[in-house]
Amino acid sequence: MKKLFPILIFAIFFGLSTQAKTYFVGKGREITKIQKAIDLAKNGDTIMVDAGLYKEKNIIIQKSITLIGINHPVLDGENKYAIITIKANNAKVEGFKIQHTGRSEITELGAIMIYDSYKVSAVNNILDDNNFGIFVQNSKSCTIKNNSITAYGKNELQSGNGIHCWHSDSLIIVGNKIKGHRDGLYFEFVKNTLVWRNISTENVRYGIHFMFSNHNTYIGNIFEKNEAGVAVMYSANINMYNNYFLDNWGDATYGILLKDIRDSNISGNNFTKNTIGLYMEACSRINLYKNIFKNNGWAVKIQASCEDNDFTKNNFIGNTFDIGTNGSLVLNTFTGNYWDKYEGYDLNKDNVGDVPYHPVSMYAMIIDSNPAALMLFRSLIVTLLDKTEKLLPGVTPENLKDNKPVMRPLPL
Amino acid sequence: MIEAKNITKTFGKLKALDNISLSFDKGQCIALLGPNGCGKTTLIKTILGMVVPNSGEILFDGKPIAKEWLYRNQIGYMPQIGRYPENMTIANIFDMMKDIRKESAKQLDEDLIESFNLNSMMNKKMHTLSGGTRQKVSAALAFLFNPDVLILDEPTAGLDPLSSEKLKEKIIIEKEKGKLVLITSHVLSELDELITQVFYMQDGKILFYKNLSELKNETGEEKLTKAISKIMMAY
Amino acid sequence: MKKVLKYVILDIVQNKTVLIYTLLLAIISFSVFSLESNSSKGLLSLLNIILIIVPLICIVFSTIYIYNSAEFIELLLSQPLKRKAIWLSIFGGLAVSLALAFLIGVGIPILIYQPNGTGFMMIAAGLFLTVVFVSIALLSASFTRDKAKGIGLSVFIWLYSSLIFDAVVLFLLFQFQDYPLERVMVILSFLNPIDLSRIQMLLQIDISALMGYTGAIFREFFGNNTGIAMSFLGLTGWIAIPLFISLRKFEKKDL
Numbered sequence: 096m097k098k099l100f101p102i103l104i105f106a107i108f109f110g111l112s113t114q115a116k117t118y119f120v121g122k123g124r125e126i127t128k129i130q131k132a133i134d135l136a137k138n139g140d141t142i143m144v145d146a147g148l149y150k151e152k153n154i155i156i157q158k159s160i161t162l163i164g165i166n167h168p169v170l171d172g173e174n175k176y177a178i179i180t181i182k183a184n185n186a187k188v189e190g191f192k193i194q195h196t197g198r199s200e201i202t203e204l205g206a207i208m209i210y211d212s213y214k215v216s217a218v219n220n221i222l223d224d225n226n227f228g229i230f231v232q233n234s235k236s237c238t239i240k241n242n243s244i245t246a247y248g249k250n251e252l253q254s255g256n257g258i259h260c261w262h263s264d265s266l267i268i269v270g271n272k273i274k275g276h277r278d279g280l281y282f283e284f285v286k287n288t289l290v291w292r293n294i295s296t297e298n299v300r301y302g303i304h305f306m307f308s309n310h311n312t313y314i315g316n317i318f319e320k321n322e323a324g325v326a327v328m329y330s331a332n333i334n335m336y337n338n339y340f341l342d343n344w345g346d347a348t349y350g351i352l353l354k355d356i357r358d359s360n361i362s363g364n365n366f367t368k369n370t371i372g373l374y375m376e377a378c379s380r381i382n383l384y385k386n387i388f389k390n391n392g393w394a395v396k397i398q399a400s401c402e403d404n405d406f407t408k409n410n411f412i413g414n415t416f417d418i419g420t421n422g423s424l425v426l427n428t429f430t431g432n433y434w435d436k437y438e439g440y441d442l443n444k445d446n447v448g449d450v451p452y453h454p455v456s457m458y459a460m461i462i463d464s465n466p467a468a469l470m471l472f473r474s475l476i477v478t479l480l481d482k483t484e485k486l487l488p489g490v491t492p493e494n495l496k497d498n499k500p501v502m503r504p505l506p507l
Numbered sequence: 508m509i510e511a512k513n514i515t516k517t518f519g520k521l522k523a524l525d526n527i528s529l530s531f532d533k534g535q536c537i538a539l540l541g542p543n544g545c546g547k548t549t550l551i552k553t554i555l556g557m558v559v560p561n562s563g564e565i566l567f568d569g570k571p572i573a574k575e576w577l578y579r580n581q582i583g584y585m586p587q588i589g590r591y592p593e594n595m596t597i598a599n600i601f602d603m604m605k606d607i608r609k610e611s612a613k614q615l616d617e618d619l620i621e622s623f624n625l626n627s628m629m630n631k632k633m634h635t636l637s638g639g640t641r642q643k644v645s646a647a648l649a650f651l652f653n654p655d656v657l658i659l660d661e662p663t664a665g666l667d668p669l670s671s672e673k674l675k676e677k678i679i680i681e682k683e684k685g686k687l688v689l690i691t692s693h694v695l696s697e698l699d700e701l702i703t704q705v706f707y708m709q710d711g712k713i714l715f716y717k718n719l720s721e722l723k724n725e726t727g728e729e730k731l732t733k734a735i736s737k738i739m740m741a742y
Numbered sequence: 743m744k745k746v747l748k749y750v751i752l753d754i755v756q757n758k759t760v761l762i763y764t765l766l767l768a769i770i771s772f773s774v775f776s777l778e779s780n781s782s783k784g785l786l787s788l789l790n791i792i793l794i795i796v797p798l799i800c801i802v803f804s805t806i807y808i809y810n811s812a813e814f815i816e817l818l819l820s821q822p823l824k825r826k827a828i829w830l831s832i833f834g835g836l837a838v839s840l841a842l843a844f845l846i847g848v849g850i851p852i853l854i855y856q857p858n859g860t861g862f863m864m865i866a867a868g869l870f871l872t873v874v875f876v877s878i879a880l881l882s883a884s885f886t887r888d889k890a891k892g893i894g895l896s897v898f899i900w901l902y903s904s905l906i907f908d909a910v911v912l913f914l915l916f917q918f919q920d921y922p923l924e925r926v927m928v929i930l931s932f933l934n935p936i937d938l939s940r941i942q943m944l945l946q947i948d949i950s951a952l953m954g955y956t957g958a959i960f961r962e963f964f965g966n967n968t969g970i971a972m973s974f975l976g977l978t979g980w981i982a983i984p985l986f987i988s989l990r991k992f993e994k995k996d997l
Contacts, residue, residue, distance in 0.1 A: 413783070461912075467923035468915050470931055472944055473786075475794060476908040518996075557819045558996040577822050584820035590813035592749075594756035599749055606745035607821050645817075658820075 114139075121145025129154055129162070129170075136160045144168045144191070156181045156188075164190035167221060172196040177204040178225075184213040188220065196225040198253065205230035205255065206244075209237060217242060227255035228276060236265045246275040248299040256281040256304075257295065260288070268293060278304040279321065286310045294319070301326045302343070313338055324349040324369060333359040344370040350391065353378050360384075363507070366391060372414070375401050384408050385507050393419045393459075402426035406497075410504050411435060417454040420492060421463055429454065429497040433504045441502045452500040455491045457484035508533050508656065508687050509554060514563035516549055516711075523549040524560065525711035533655070536678070536688040538698050540735065541708035547691050548587070550708070551658055554689075555584060580608060583654040587661045589645035593634035597625060597644055600633070601651070608652050619647040622673045638665045646674055650681070657681060657688045663697055675701060695732045705731070714742065746818065746828065750835025754807070760843050763799050767791070767847025775855040785856060785864065785947055788848065792868040793940055796844060797875045798900050804836045804879030805896040809889040816997050829880075829992045833985060836876045844872050860946040867939040870977040874935045874984075875900070881984035884991040907934045928963050935980040942973050 118132040119125075120142060126132045130151050132142045138159040146166040153176045156162065160183075167190055172178045175197040179188055193206040205227030209215050216238040222228045228244035231237055239258060248254025257273035259281045260266060266288040273279040279295030282288070282305035294317045295302040302318030302325045305311070312334040318325050324343035327333070333356060340350030350369035354376045365387045366372035372391035375381075377400040384407040388394035394414040397404070399422030406429045411417045417434055431447070439448035458477045461468050471477050484491055509531040516524040523546045531537055539547045552558040554565060556572055556579070564571050567578040591600055605615075620626060623643040633641065642665045649657060659678070663671040678701055682688050692698055705722055707714040715738070719731070728734040754760055770791055778784040811832065818828045848868055852861040882895040911930055915923060931937045945964055963969045 465915050465919055465923075467927045468912065470927040470937065470941065471908050471912060473789060473940060474908045474937070475905050476912060478790075479905075516996075552997065555820045557816060559994065576824050579820060579822040582820065584817075586813065586816060586820070588813055589817070590810075591817075592753035592811060592814055594753045595749060599752060603745065603749040604821070606748075607823060 115141065117141045117143060119143050119145070122147055133158065133160065133162075138185075152176045154179045156186050157183050159183050159185035161187040162189070162191075163187075164192070164220075166190075167192040169194060172204075172206075172225070174198070177202075177208050178206050180208045180210070181212060181215050182210045183215075185215070186212065187216040187218065189216070189218045190220065192221040192223065194223040194225065196227070198226045198255075203227055203230060203255065203259070205259070208232075209234050212237065214238075216240070225255070227259050228257040228273065229259070231258075231260040231263050231266065233261070234263045234266075236267075237263070238267045239269070239271060240267070241270040242272075244271060244273045244276070248275050248277055251277050251300050254299050257298070260285045263288070267291075272296075273298070275299070278302075279318070280304070282306070282308040282311070284308060288312070289314070291315060293317075296320050298322065302340075303327070305330060309333070312336070317341065318343070318350075321348075323347060325351040326354070327351065327356060328354040330355075331357040331359065333361075335359070335361045335364060337363040338365075340364065340366045340369060340372065342368045344368065344392070346370075349374045352376075353381070356381060361386065365389070366394065371396050371419075375404065377401065379403050381405070382407070385505070386410075387412070387507055388417075389413055392416065396420070397427060398422075399424045404428075405430070407431055408501075408505055409433070410507055411454070412504065416456065416459040416462075418495065419459045419463055420455055420495065423492045425492045425495040427495075429495070431499045431501055432497050433501045434497065435504075437500045437502075439500065446502050448500040448502055451496040451498045453485065453488070453491060453493075453496045455495050456481050457490050460490050508568060510566040510569075511553075512563050512566070514550075514553060514560045514565065516546075516553060516558060516560045522711045524553065526563070527711070527713055528563075529706070529713065529716065531687055531689065533687050534682070534685045535704050536682045536690065536702045537704040537706050538695075538702040538731075539689060539691040539706050539708070540695070541714070545708040546711040547708055548660065549711075551584075551660060551689065551691070554658065555579065555582065580652075581655040583649035583652060583657045585645045585649035585657075585659045585662055587664070589641040591633040591641065591644070593632065595633050596630050597633070597636075598629040600644060600648070601629075604648055604651065614653060616650050616653045617647075619643070619650050619674070619677055622677075623647060623670060639667060639670070642666050643670060650677060655686055657686060659688065659690045661692055662690060663692065663694060671697070695735060696730070699731050702731075705735070707735075746823070746831035747834045747838075750831055751838050754835055754839035755842065757807075757839075759803055760839060763803070763840075764843040764847045767795075767844065768851065771848050771851035775851055785852075785860060788852070788864060789940070789943055789947070792848065792864060792871065792943070793936055794904055796848075796868055796871050797904065797936060798897075800840050800872050800875035801879045801882075801896045801900050802893065803840070804876045805883050805893050806889075807836060808832065808880065808883040809892055812997070819997060825993050826989060829989050833876065833880055836879070837873045840872050840876060841869050844868050860943075863946045864943055866974070867943050870974065870981070871935060871939050874977060874980040877981045877984040877988075880988040884988040884995070903934050903936045908937065932976045935977055938973050938976050938980075942970065 118136055120129050120132045128151060129144055129149060133156055136142060136158060141161040141163065144164045146168045148169045148171060150171045150173055170178050170191055170193045172195045174195050178193050178196055188207060196206055197204045206222045206225040207217050208230045211233045214236045215234060217229055218240045220242045222242060222244040224246055229239055244257045246254060254277040256278045257276035257280060258268060258271060262284045264286050269291045271293045273295045274297050277299050278301045279298045280303040285308040288311045290313045292315045296319040298321045300323050302321035304326050306328045308330050310332045314336045317339040319341040321343050322345060325340060343350055348370045350366040350372040352374045356378045357380055359381045361381060361383045362385050367389045369391045371393045372388045373395045376398045379402050381404045386409045388409060388411045390413040393416045394411050396419040399420060404427040408431050410433045412435045417436060434452050434454060437448055437452045439450040441448055457480050511527055511529045514524050514527045541547050549558055553560055564573060572578055625643060625647055646662060662674055678688055702719055704718055706716045722734050723729060726734040726737045728737055771788060774787045775784045815828060849865045852865055878899055879896055882899060883892045885895065886892050931941055941964055
């Protein structure tokens with residue numbers, strides 16, 4: 096009794112102060128329609144929805160309520176409508192299966208649409224076969240967590256994005272699984288956002304795509320087998336840690352494409368089996384350290400338009416080409432990386448090679464200007480050319496080199 | 508048995524055989540003679556089908572040999588130089604030849620294998636053998652299938668006198684069985700007891716083709732060597 | 743034909759050069775696989791062996807063997823055998839024995855360390871190259887009676903297909919840089935059996951780089967089963983055509 100007492104006090108206090116009510120919706124209950132319950136509810140109320148199939152066209156939430164599905168009730172948009180639209184602060188949608196939105200060329204139709212709101216949450220929902228999955232616009236501090244978002248997009252035009260955020264701030268996007276949309280995650284004018292532990296696979300275009308989105312952090316996400324990999328553009332102060340860029344290959348496929356990215360950190364990421372692991376164009380002041388580049392066609396392609404980027408302590412293993420570039424101008428630095436193709440020696444046994452490593456091969460330069468030369472890949476003539484070029488550099492940029500290549504793979 | 512009609516064969520500018528016609532019959536033992544490069548070997552090879560003449564035809568038992576191969580069942584050929592794949596054993600060679608000719612061989616004639624004592628080294632590889640031994644193998648092979656025609660290119664070259672003698676005896680036996688034997692040799696003295704005819708070639712042409720007895724009568728010489736040199740003086 | 747083939751094979755498999763070749767291949771293969779930490783890197787090293795050493799040994803050995811067998815061939819010609827049968831027996835004997843050497847020296851290590859599609863493709867490509875270069879050796883030996891010239895011709899053909907051809911292709915690529923050349927490249931690759939085999943093997947190993955960059959044509963052509971079938975058909979052509987020409991020459995040849 097003594098122990099229970101404070102809890103009781105707290106419960107009474109809490110109950111009185113909020114006066115929250117809980118509504119139940121379901122077949123055979125007093126309320127059978129979700130929209131009806133929402134209309135009845137006041138700010139702070141909770142609506143519990145029984146399992147079952149609900150076809151209510153567009154459900155609109157304009158109050159700060161919590162909408163919870165029990166055993167994932169199904170909300171079906173009958174291929175015509177957006178399904179849940181939220182225009183209220185502190186609203187929460189949890190535990191639904193939301194499917195079959197409409198598709199429109201004029202407006203964006205999505206499973207969960209969040210407009211002009213603050214602290215909205217979408218948690219533990221299953222989104223299946225929707226145009227857009229979760230759509231966030233002009234909102235702040237929203238949480239999108241542990242949703243499973245699947246679509247079956249065939250091409251870029253007929254498919255929307257998995258999580259689409261526009262003009263928003265301080266979002267938290269965690270633990271979502273996105274598959275088969277146009278872009279898995281799409282951000283435009285989004286800032287101060289955390290993207291953590293999401294898995295974005297097999298999307299029609301990009302695993303993640305952001306533009307004009309500064310000060311965002313991406314940690315521990317997995318981007319796998321997306322048609323065009325990952326593309327991020329025109330942004331600054333990006334932190335990317337411990338993400339995986341895997342198996343993105345095809346004609347123009349990148350693990351990640353960075354265009355006009357400035358003042359950012361890219362560290363601890365794993366680029367494996369991509370056609371081009373990391374592609375950089377017009378980027379500046381990016382620190383790339385402790386990343387793993389493994390079994391890519393090109394580990395890194397860095398255009399001559401990049402400057403002041405620094406590659407330190409990365410592992411380059413089993414890539415066909417380590418570095419590709421399109422010019423002789425090199426304004427980037429490479430220091431203390433491990434290159435499995437390094438053939439130098441280490442006389443003083445300090446694990447640092449005594450001669451610099453030139454990661455750009457002559458053949459890589461040839462391919463860059465003349466892709467058809469790929470027919471000669473690994474032929475004797477190419478090997479001879481590369482060896483000659485190593486001895487007497489003429490074509491490859493002479494100062495693109497790692498002066499302190501390490502002899503053994505770094506423990507990353 | 509073997510008939511040639513107007514055979515001509517040129518190698519570049521060289522006329523190796525110049526309009527040669529001839530006829531060889533059963534029971535004859537013919538010495539093919541002539542200086543080096545006179546066309547003897549080419550003639551043999553033409554008969555064997557290794558060299559295809561530019562014009563003319565060769566009949567074997569009355570049938571043209573062009574593009575034929577089965578007639579060679581009836582020929583035993585002993586080449587001038589016997590070189591064999593180096594890792595084959597003597598047994599391999601004999602087995603292979605038996606495989607090739609098993610349909611045609613009425614009965615195998617292994618006399619020479621025995622008299623040359625080849626059985627004792629059947630498992631030796633060809634590249635370990637001396638030139639003489641290889642000649643013995645060649646000779647034994649030529650006689651093995653009991654062919655109607657024997658073509659022997661310098662048969663005794665490289666053989667020791669004893670083996671040489673054994674081979675000659677064998678040739679005589681076969682000749683007397685009514686076979687046709689063609690021999691080229693530089694050692695004319697050996698041929699005395701063997702041959703019935705002399706076929707002499709020079710510059711791709713037949714100089715003469717005579718019975719041995721006729722030749723000896725004409726020249727009045729008893730020895731082939733002398734007879735030939737005498738007749739050559741006359742030309 | 744079977745009658746002679748059996749003994750030719752018997753002879754060649756006991757040949758010292760072939761035994762050393764087999765042993766050499768086996769030593770290289772096993773050491774490549776056991777020294778390289780990752781076995782796909784081992785496959786890459788083997789790729790060079792298959793593309794360079796195998797054709798060289800096959801063409802030179804076969805050429806020398808044919809010249810050394812001149813008297814043996816004469817002997818066979820004096821037997822009741824068709825010329826075609828003799829020539830095909832020699833071809834068959836060389837092809838079977840050298841293919842066997844390759845299977846033992848490279849095939850077995852691959853089957854032990856890499857028993858997958860890539861491994862099988864490498865074995866297939868190596869076997870095809872073996873037979874292709876035996877066939878080409880027959881062709882070059884049928885061109886001249888002179889052993890030294892014949893061997894010289896063979897070495898030149900090898901040098902041509904492993905180096906000179908590619909150098910010319912590279913030169914052409916730079917000359918016609920402004921034109922779309924992918925389709926031409928596909929056709930050109932059929933003109934060289936080594937290129938054809940290399941591309942097939944690479945499609946199994948470095949597939950990402952190949953597919954990503956040259957665009958659709960390469961992938962569409964070589965990447966699918968039709969392309970693989972076409973490539974091996976091309977290699978079969980490289981066996982059949984030289985063999986056919988050499989056979990025609992041999993049938994008319996004076997020995």
